[in-house]
Amino acid sequence: MDKELIYQQIAALWTENMPFNQLLGLKITRFNSNESEIRFAWQDKLIGNPLQKILHGGVTASALDLAGGVVAAACIIEQLDEISPDKIQQSLSKLGTIDLRTDFLRPGRGEEFIATARIIRSGSKVAVARMELHNELGDHIAFGTGTYMVG
Amino acid sequence: MDKELIYQQIAALWTENMPFNQLLGLKITRFNSNESEIRFAWQDKLIGNPLQKILHGGVTASALDLAGGVVAAACIIEQLDEISPDKIQQSLSKLGTIDLRTDFLRPGRGEEFIATARIIRSGSKVAVARMELHNELGDHIAFGTGTYMVG
Amino acid sequence: MDKELIYQQIAALWTENMPFNQLLGLKITRFNSNESEIRFAWQDKLIGNPLQKILHGGVTASALDLAGGVVAAACIIEQLDEISPDKIQQSLSKLGTIDLRTDFLRPGRGEEFIATARIIRSGSKVAVARMELHNELGDHIAFGTGTYMVG
Amino acid sequence: MDKELIYQQIAALWTENMPFNQLLGLKITRFNSNESEIRFAWQDKLIGNPLQKILHGGVTASALDLAGGVVAAACIIEQLDEISPDKIQQSLSKLGTIDLRTDFLRPGRGEEFIATARIIRSGSKVAVARMELHNELGDHIAFGTGTYMVG
Numbered sequence: 330m331d332k333e334l335i336y337q338q339i340a341a342l343w344t345e346n347m348p349f350n351q352l353l354g355l356k357i358t359r360f361n362s363n364e365s366e367i368r369f370a371w372q373d374k375l376i377g378n379p380l381q382k383i384l385h386g387g388v389t390a391s392a393l394d395l396a397g398g399v400v401a402a403a404c405i406i407e408q409l410d411e412i413s414p415d416k417i418q419q420s421l422s423k424l425g426t427i428d429l430r431t432d433f434l435r436p437g438r439g440e441e442f443i444a445t446a447r448i449i450r451s452g453s454k455v456a457v458a459r460m461e462l463h464n465e466l467g468d469h470i471a472f473g474t475g476t477y478m479v480g
Numbered sequence: 481m482d483k484e485l486i487y488q489q490i491a492a493l494w495t496e497n498m499p500f501n502q503l504l505g506l507k508i509t510r511f512n513s514n515e516s517e518i519r520f521a522w523q524d525k526l527i528g529n530p531l532q533k534i535l536h537g538g539v540t541a542s543a544l545d546l547a548g549g550v551v552a553a554a555c556i557i558e559q560l561d562e563i564s565p566d567k568i569q570q571s572l573s574k575l576g577t578i579d580l581r582t583d584f585l586r587p588g589r590g591e592e593f594i595a596t597a598r599i600i601r602s603g604s605k606v607a608v609a610r611m612e613l614h615n616e617l618g619d620h621i622a623f624g625t626g627t628y629m630v631g
Numbered sequence: 632m633d634k635e636l637i638y639q640q641i642a643a644l645w646t647e648n649m650p651f652n653q654l655l656g657l658k659i660t661r662f663n664s665n666e667s668e669i670r671f672a673w674q675d676k677l678i679g680n681p682l683q684k685i686l687h688g689g690v691t692a693s694a695l696d697l698a699g700g701v702v703a704a705a706c707i708i709e710q711l712d713e714i715s716p717d718k719i720q721q722s723l724s725k726l727g728t729i730d731l732r733t734d735f736l737r738p739g740r741g742e743e744f745i746a747t748a749r750i751i752r753s754g755s756k757v758a759v760a761r762m763e764l765h766n767e768l769g770d771h772i773a774f775g776t777g778t779y780m781v782g
Numbered sequence: 783m784d785k786e787l788i789y790q791q792i793a794a795l796w797t798e799n800m801p802f803n804q805l806l807g808l809k810i811t812r813f814n815s816n817e818s819e820i821r822f823a824w825q826d827k828l829i830g831n832p833l834q835k836i837l838h839g840g841v842t843a844s845a846l847d848l849a850g851g852v853v854a855a856a857c858i859i860e861q862l863d864e865i866s867p868d869k870i871q872q873s874l875s876k877l878g879t880i881d882l883r884t885d886f887l888r889p890g891r892g893e894e895f896i897a898t899a900r901i902i903r904s905g906s907k908v909a910v911a912r913m914e915l916h917n918e919l920g921d922h923i924a925f926g927t928g929t930y931m932v933g
Contacts, residue, residue, distance in 0.1 A: 348527040349536035352503070376499040380569075385500035386549075386577045387542020394537045418531075426537045427757055428730065428778055430581045430883050432910055432927060434903045449925060450887045454756045455729055455780060457885055459925065472902060472912065474885060474927065476730055476778055478757060578908055579881065579929055581732050583759055583776060585752045600774060601736045605907045606880055606931060608734055610774065623751060623761065625734060625776065627881055627929055629908060650829040651838035654805070678801040682871075687802035688851075688879045689844020696839045720833075728839045732883045 335406060335417065336360055343399065353388060355395055362403035362451070367396045367444040377437075384437025384470075389462055393473035394429050396446035397458035401477035404448060404456045408480070425478045427455070432472040439464025446475075454480045486557060486568065487511055494550065504539060506546055513554035513602070518547045518595040528588075535588025535621075540613055544624035545580050547597035548609035552628035555599060555607045559631070576629045578606070583623040590615025597626075605631045637708060637719065638662055645701065655690060657697055664705035664753070669698045669746040679739075686739025686772075691764055695775035696731050698748035699760035703779035706750060706758045710782070727780045729757070734774040741766025748777075756782045788859060788870065789813055796852065806841060808848055815856035815904070820849045820897040830890075837890025837923075842915055846926035847882050849899035850911035854930035857901060857909045861933070878931045880908070885925040892917025899928075907933045 340357040344350060353375065359366040369392060377385025405420050406412075443463050450457035460473035491508040495501060504526065510517040520543060528536025556571050557563070594614050601608035611624035642659040646652060655677065661668040671694060679687025707722050708714070745765050752759035762775035793810040797803060806828065812819040822845060830838025858873050859865070896916050903910035913926035 348525045352525050374499045374503050386545045390541035391538020428583045432579045650827045676801045688847045692843035693840025730885045734881045
């Protein structure tokens, strides 16, 4: 199996079959073992502050965690000796977020939001990623750092 | 105005009028300037991992951020010289999460979840809170630490 | 070999043979796989702010990291099937801090400082500890959270 | 007074008169309100692991905290209406680290270490900086994120 194809299947699965990602409208638009991109559109239900009409901090954290998580998933797949659907599913079952730090820089305003992640530490057991959230105008809304169990 | 009454009004407002809190079913069940409690029930739409049927990490982060945020709000109100609806609204408009760390300890399984927060640093500009998430059986699911702008 | 004896030997080794712990005067006064205690005395060379005469934030972080690290070391030893000096040394060589968060609550003033740690997540690969720093009067100076590689 | 000159004086003061920075050999080699650079040479007394001969995690945290702290100090000075020695000293007395996260990426080996910081959030009360630690070969040893009280 081709790795690029595997990544496409995981992106489709996580975008369409993870209830909470669907609820928030989070779409995985790109990912490999180095970096990822998640996009989602503004929706009134994501409001965390009715006076200011800005994203709830939990929406920001959710998008950053997903962006880091998919890069960590790709790190797991890169390390497989043998690539089969069973082996992939078994390996991905080990994936989990250990800790996540979110730094909120600006109010979460915009029409579309783009979360990106890149890996900063990659090992057989633990991966660490740094994430960013911008809106469609390029305003930098948040930073994140996530530590993931990968083995 | 009585502070206990103000806290009840804020709890009602944030539970019923914040779209994202409603979407997740987060209810503020108790809060003052020292500690708070948020409760929410399991719902399938909160699932972050379809194989394991556990809460999305972003749900956990959202509940912890709200728990810390309401304690920080109470810290703001405690510091007011004069208590009027206008003054309260104006002061609360300064409230914001600066950063949030979530430590995931166990898979998010359960029928009901309880997030609690207590203040560990309280000042005129910044407050810091530590949070915990348990399920109805007392299983400890996550820890959090949040830094909030309060003035 | 008795585990209590092993802990005593590690405490002696890390207190006396780790140059930076000696430089700061950090002493491991108690530890097992659940909790630990580190003590150190005020010294002028630990000052981080000459006007205010308070501990440098890096001293606080160093003490908290050591407190968490020794609990993580005990977690490693608890999981060994076979206990021999070689096996212990080999296993401890895997120990490393992945990330550390320090929350500074009050200025670091006092005559003696006590850092304590307790484990909040313990696994075969990663352990997470929460730490606190107090002075001899019981003033709470800092909180910490550390994620450690243990396997 | 010229701001560049003020920065030079602060760099000299913090390098030469802060006991703990001197103990570790931390030198402020560049800073303004956007970015900073701290350098220090390997010394055996900075060892945190006698078997592996690598920096103690607390040394890394100390260097990152200083790098972020000096950028935060420059943020304070940038916001002054009036620049006088008294006013500068009074304003800088408000500077303090609220929280610091350190992510350890690689063992701390090298002959010289370079910590850099850049501001990611700048306000009248709180500033947030991201930091990095490299050695003289460009190996990336650690990341940091610090939240500072500035007003």
